[in-house]
Amino acid sequence: MSKITTIIDIGSNSMRMVVLEKSSRFAFSLINETKSKVKISEGCYENGGNLQEVPMQRAYEALKSFLNISNALKSRKILCVATSALRDAPNSKIFLNRVKKDLDLNIKIINGEKEAYFGGVATSNLLPDDNFVTVDIGGGSTEFCFVKDGKIKKSISLDVGTVRLKELYFNKNNLDGAKKYILDSLKKVYDLNEEIPSKVVGIGGSIRFLSKLIMQKNCYPLDAIHGFTYSVKKEEKLFVDILKTKTVEDLERLGVKKDRFDTIKEGTFIFKTILDELDTKTVVTSGVGVREGVYLTDLLRNSNHKFPENFNVSVRSLLDRFQIDAKQSAYVGTNASKIFDVLKPIHNLDEKYKTLLVVASKLHSIGTTLNFYKSNDNAFEFILNGLSYDFFHSSRVIVAYILKFSKKSLPRQRDLEEYEELLPSLDTMQWLSFMIALNLAVNIDFSRPKVKYVLLNNTLHLELPNKSFLVESYIEKLELPQKLFLEIL
Known part of the structure; x- marks a missing residue:
């Protein structure tokens, strides 16, 4: 499949185009979306379903503009489909032939x-x-x-x-x-x-x-x-x-x-x-x-038009686009799971929060890439809009807040007020904040240490493979949730 692909959907009321850029085998991102309300079917239902000349001309002119955008973005593949108005119209070939002759664009009429x-x-x-x-x-x-x-x-x-x-x-x-x-x-x-x-x-x-x-x-x-x-x-x-x-x-x-x-x-x-x-x-x-469906049918043609299990296109696309180090990403993801699991007897959080903690940990460095200073705030604002696919709104907001409070201090109730209706309890958010902060602290020097975590009597014991003043000083500054104590071995 071409790296940049244009999909055009000619509907009865609106004509829409998306231009999508592939970043790895299954991951992609939107780089342009354009809509034109050409109303190609205007007047046709009162005239035996026949397309009328003025609406056809509007659609033709819009298609020319769409193709200009596609060419400027260096799209190498264009898939154009038409739906109800053209499949119903007895005279649709007039429009199809003109577009093919003048614009060299093949329009595929799809059935309902x-x-x-x-x-x-x-x-x-x-x-x-x-x-x-x-x-x-x-x-x-x-x-x-x-x-x-x-x-x-x-x-x-x-x-x-x-x-x-x-x-x-x-x-x-x-x-x-x-x-x-x-x-x-x-x-x-x-x-x-x-x-x-x-x-x-x-x-x-x-x-x-x-x-x-x-x-x-x-x-x-x-x-x-x-x-x-x-x-x-x-x-x-x-x-x-x-x-x-x-x-x-x-x-x-x-x-x-x-x-x-x-x-x-x-x-x-x-x-x-x-x-x-x-x-x-x-x-x-x-x-x-329809547009994304056309694209995915082409992209996933060898996998029954379905992403692999546990694949999230938004996360993969962000990892690709920000060139996040694969080894570091894998490490913090695995380490997040370990921390969540060992503390489960105290926090008692649903497993869905482990998934969100892992996602936040993997995407943490996006904030630094955008701007080193205030990196957590940068990540928060970006993730609210960046996790566009395959996430509930509540999940998207939770990931953003985990990133925002991934340093030493835990969030307070006032910090959650703006998005309160989409967030879980303060206690849950404080646990998630602490767990990502601990995850990042043990790897502050990017050495990916093999840390052993043991929970005994509400005390989390951390056994570090090597003594590191930098790592230990970061861990010691962490604010702990209630009921938890921490000891570095």
Whole structure:
């Protein structure tokens, strides 16, 4: 696979592009994301599904700009797919042939089931959940992909989309007809005979924007859409309020942006109808979709479109990009596990915290790479946004705080206030802070010593292989959690 790859997704409402750079066998990072609301399907559902000349010209001009960006970034591979609008349009070849002739770009029209599958590949690899159904609302269609135990079971696409319903029902003020149309279409989902999960992973611009409104309303502390989770019952009122609006001013008062005025009510109507009908309890917002699914299907073509077990693409990508010494990284990761395990009888923390402690230990030197001074603060700010894939928001914040308080002093309650709703108890954070500080202190001279840890009567005995004044002085300055004593042998 090329080191830099461009993926373009031509949807009914928006055209999106991502440019991804591969850093090792399975790791990659996003280096560009561009969106253009070309509305290529505008007017087509009122004209026998045929693409209209003005929207086609908008899409053509946007594609030229996308290719300019791709070329400037030295992308060596371009994968371009088109979904509902082009697969439904009887005259789509006019657009396809023009793009091929003028821009030398091959557009692959994918069927609805494949579109749903790509969404499933992206979310099952880049979100930390294993059991859910994706709902991807686009301009012309809505896709569902059932994921169980991390594996894709079945995929389906319905001809239910924001632009389609706007032209066929909303413009005629026929909301009852729109609801009946959606519910009739949903019967095909039940025909799959798949157990309907209580958790929906939402994909697409309308769903992401609804999540942004919820975050804004609740003063949510973390500015990250991917992985944001909310209770359907708790946030139902916002959906109802959007559907009650009569004017643009009403939408503005709810925080809706200008570029969402045209389809936010249709998107909300579709999503609420689906959530109600499927009796969904929880929504997890996905920042990835068809584009990432296309990329991962290519990247993971020899491994059933799935990352290896226990592989985390965000962590691996950061280790690659910051050229963190592999031996040092492996050492601090292994040593973090040893410290966690030996102290388990006192801290009694869940095993998930060991994983986060290991991740924080491996990524600790990123702060120094950014700037040696205030390295812990640098790491904190960077990790809040840098761990973009395969982490719950709470996990991302915990790792950032472990790094922020990885020196001598333990965090206090006031230090946790800003992100309190995403953090565990102060006691838990103090234990994690101490364990990473101890981990880094024993390796302060980068010698990777083979330390023996023994816990006896709430006293942690450290047996160092060689006497080191520097190491011992750092360890002796550490602030200890309550109930713990420390002795260097």
